[in-house]
Amino acid sequence: MPTLIRLDAAGFRLASNDWLDLGDEDEAVDGPILVSAARFAAQADELLTGNRPVGVRLRSEEPVEPLAYDLPRLALVALEFPKFRDGRPYTAAQLLRTRYGFTGEIRAVGEVLREQAGFMVRCGFDAFEPADGSGPEDWGRAAGLFRHVYQVAADGRPPAFVERAR
Amino acid sequence: MPSAIYQYDAIDSAMLADRVAEFRGQVARRLAGELTEDQFKPLRLMNGLYLQLHAYMLRVAIPYGTLRSPQLRRLADVARRYDRGYGHFTTRQNIQFHWIKLKDAPDILEALAADDLHAIQTSGNCIRNVTADPYAGATADEVDDPRVWSEAIRQWSTFHPEFSYLPRKFKIAVTAAPKDRTAARAHDIGLQLRRNREGELGFEVMVGGGQGRQPFLAPTIREHLPVRHLLSYLQAVLRTYNRHGRRDNIHKARIKVLVAQLGAEEFARQVEAEWAATDKAAVDLPDTELARIRGAFRIHPFEPRRGPSPAFETAKAADPAFARFVRNNVLAHKVPGYAIVNVSLKAPGETPGDCSADQMDAVADLADAHSFGEVRVTYQQNLVLPHVPLDDVPAVFAGLQAIGLATANIDLASDIIACPGLDYCSLANARAINIAQDIAGRFALPERAEAVGELKIKISGCINACGHHHLGHIGILGVDKKGEEFYQLSLGGSGEEDASLARILGPALSGPGVVDAVERLVDAYMGRRLDGERFLDTYRRLGAEPFKEAVYADAHPA
Numbered sequence: 001m002p003t004l005i006r007l008d009a010a011g012f013r014l015a016s017n018d019w020l021d022l023g024d025e026d027e028a029v030d031g032p033i034l035v036s037a038a039r040f041a042a043q044a045d046e047l048l049t050g051n052r053p054v055g056v057r058l059r060s061e062e063p064v065e066p067l068a069y070d071l072p073r074l075a076l077v078a079l080e081f082p083k084f085r086d087g088r089p090y091t092a093a094q095l096l097r098t099r100y101g102f103t104g105e106i107r108a109v110g111e112v113l114r115e116q117a118g119f120m121v122r123c124g125f126d127a128f129e130p131a132d133g134s135g136p137e138d139w140g141r142a143a144g145l146f147r148h149v150y151q152v153a154a155d156g157r158p159p160a161f162v163e164r165a166r
Numbered sequence: 167m168p169s170a171i172y173q174y175d176a177i178d179s180a181m182l183a184d185r186v187a188e189f190r191g192q193v194a195r196r197l198a199g200e201l202t203e204d205q206f207k208p209l210r211l212m213n214g215l216y217l218q219l220h221a222y223m224l225r226v227a228i229p230y231g232t233l234r235s236p237q238l239r240r241l242a243d244v245a246r247r248y249d250r251g252y253g254h255f256t257t258r259q260n261i262q263f264h265w266i267k268l269k270d271a272p273d274i275l276e277a278l279a280a281d282d283l284h285a286i287q288t289s290g291n292c293i294r295n296v297t298a299d300p301y302a303g304a305t306a307d308e309v310d311d312p313r314v315w316s317e318a319i320r321q322w323s324t325f326h327p328e329f330s331y332l333p334r335k336f337k338i339a340v341t342a343a344p345k346d347r348t349a350a351r352a353h354d355i356g357l358q359l360r361r362n363r364e365g366e367l368g369f370e371v372m373v374g375g376g377q378g379r380q381p382f383l384a385p386t387i388r389e390h391l392p393v394r395h396l397l398s399y400l401q402a403v404l405r406t407y408n409r410h411g412r413r414d415n416i417h418k419a420r421i422k423v424l425v426a427q428l429g430a431e432e433f434a435r436q437v438e439a440e441w442a443a444t445d446k447a448a449v450d451l452p453d454t455e456l457a458r459i460r461g462a463f464r465i466h467p468f469e470p471r472r473g474p475s476p477a478f479e480t481a482k483a484a485d486p487a488f489a490r491f492v493r494n495n496v497l498a499h500k501v502p503g504y505a506i507v508n509v510s511l512k513a514p515g516e517t518p519g520d521c522s523a524d525q526m527d528a529v530a531d532l533a534d535a536h537s538f539g540e541v542r543v544t545y546q547q548n549l550v551l552p553h554v555p556l557d558d559v560p561a562v563f564a565g566l567q568a569i570g571l572a573t574a575n576i577d578l579a580s581d582i583i584a585c586p587g588l589d590y591c592s593l594a595n596a597r598a599i600n601i602a603q604d605i606a607g608r609f610a611l612p613e614r615a616e617a618v619g620e621l622k623i624k625i626s627g628c629i630n631a632c633g634h635h636h637l638g639h640i641g642i643l644g645v646d647k648k649g650e651e652f653y654q655l656s657l658g659g660s661g662e663e664d665a666s667l668a669r670i671l672g673p674a675l676s677g678p679g680v681v682d683a684v685e686r687l688v689d690a691y692m693g694r695r696l697d698g699e700r701f702l703d704t705y706r707r708l709g710a711e712p713f714k715e716a717v718y719a720d721a722h723p724a
Binding site: 091098119146152 | 175177178180181184185187188208209291321322324325326327328329330331332333397405408409413443445448449451452454455458
């Protein structure tokens with residue numbers, strides 16, 4: 001199981017990953033489960049009635065819109081980076097946070113590298129499964145390199161034009 | 167002298183300092199072997215550092231093509247200390263240093279940052295340096311200063327968390343004049359500032375232009391975007407592209423392919439739908455910030471003067487060389503009594519766009535003495551002194567003569583755009599510089615070049631089209647045929663307001679063959695042109711036939 005790093009008010013911390021990543025054929029279990037978008041679309045009510053936390057795993061080409069009405073019932077959306085150069089999950093995370101008001105966990109999975117820390121945090125990711133062996137200290141350092149930002153994003157950091165107006 | 171162009175405040179400067187610190191750490195890890203070249207590549211590319219045939223190349227941004235004189239001196243300093251004493255101005259208003267050592271790169275970036283210069287996003291699949299009309303603030307035909315909006319875009323696009331891993335690179339051009347000096351329709355987004363019937367400023371938004379192996383001119387997806395919504399609308403375009411642009415094939419990944427496949431209307435519909443759902447108030451700059459940026463582009467204390475300048479007129483009458491320079495390189499300024507002076511980097515025998523450190527210093531001095539300390543860079547790879555009093559033009563001419571930069575050939579046959587080609591670039595199939603030099607040599611006689619008139623020759627050493635061959639009145643593309651350099655001719659392109667893509671004329675020719683062919687094309691044009699027709703006009707009127715005949719008649723006897 002890959003390392004899981006979570007970001008909260010106290011910073012980046014190692015966390016235990018108690019989510020079971022289910023294949024589409026696997027039987028649902030009692031604990032928290034993560035399923036594909038296709039499986040969720042087909043079995044949402046059935047999966048959710050178990051009173052267990054449910055998360056959805058989105059491939060980078062899958063849109064977030066079909067999840068919109070179910071988001072309040074989801075505890076986790078895992079966005080997959082098939083390659084670190086695939087930038088679609090950044091948009092997906094921004095939409096989940098700023099357009100659909102999702103307050104659950106958004107986790108970066110796949111080719112997740114510390115160099116992406118700053119951008120991921122800004123777009124609203126708050127959990128990370130790094131693929132480069134990096135730990136919470138690396139992520140804290142990488143995400144804190146820049147003292148200012150120029151644009152609004154899901155993290156709510158005041159951009160330069162707001163700082164200047166103060 | 168107080169600057170009248172945007173200078174970085176503490177926040178802008180901190181952004182550069184933090185970036186330099188980050189890159190310094192990355193280079194140290196690379197040099198220590200902690201990062202492989204594969205892992206390091208995307209990191210160095212985001213700092214403008216390419217690995218080329220002989221050395222690293224560093225591409226430094228010149229945002230919206232505007233330089234203050236200390237910035238030009240800083241570029242000269244980098245050329246001297248870290249390169250071989252020169253730099254190469256590119257078709258995107260950037261400058262490249264071709265002989266850089268990796269270990270020096272962080273120090274160079276730190277030196278550049280001292281004068282608000284950087285290499286951020288000059289490569290990689292992100293929003294690149296914004297280009298703008300090089301005559302901004304000087305030309306009478308603009309409805310607004312495009313640099314205000316370019317600076318807003320520069321800030322918004324810098325380290326944009328959502329748009330730094332796009333399917334492919336992304337280039338934006340901004341112009342506010344009906345005469346397009348930015349090749350707006352050849353960009354991923356071209357923005358043309360206009361006033362509508364109610365007198366309100368807005369952008370015509372053109373999306374999906376580009377060159378490379380599949381050239382497209384950008385269709386207009388919105389006729390009039392109120393200027394205050396620029397950033398939210400750009401976000402909608404970029405978001406649509408980031409989500410739906412192709413990522414399976416690098417050659418189909420530019421936004422031009424998405425727009426072409428969906429059709430401009432459907433693409434526009436998707437952008438408008440995204441934009442309608444956007445919280446515009448959060449994304450768009452507040453009026454206070456726009457006013458702050460606008461205020462930084464102060465208007466110089468011009469002293470308008472009606473009537474002729476005796477010094478200028480006397481010099482023109484006395485010196486035919488000066489008169490020629492005025493005819494070809496000097497344009498009217500919006501303020502009476504001033505001129506826009508173009509500085510050609512296309513002297514006979516030189517590499518198009520190259521400029522030595524000594525020349526940069528001298529141009530900076532001329533700018534201080536005669537142009538309010540301002541210098542511009544054009545996509546034609548030339549420089550501009552944008553605000554020269556007419557009285558001073560003779561002194562500027564003399565100063566340029568002294569450093570070999572007084573070539574009077576702007577927009578003439580010897581004012582050739584060329585990429586670095588196989589002499590430097592690892593992507594190139596053929597050399598471009600030598601072809602440019604040989605063609606320019608055929609038109610080295612100023613009388614001849616002037617008699618031919620406006621003729622835009624553009625040469626690319628490979629299909630990536632950095633030399634804009636698709637937009638040349640005569641475009642030349644270097645190709646590799648079994649290890650030999652050949653050149654394909656295209657005619658009829660334009661990157662201006664009458665934009666069109668050049669069409670291939672016939673089979674590729676050898677290097678010497680293509681140089682001869684250009685002369686024959688010119689002869690064919692001279693024999694057929696009507697009064698006032700440029701080469702492009704004659705080609706458009708007559709079509710390819712007479713030109714094909716001129717080039718290939720001997721090769722394929724009837």
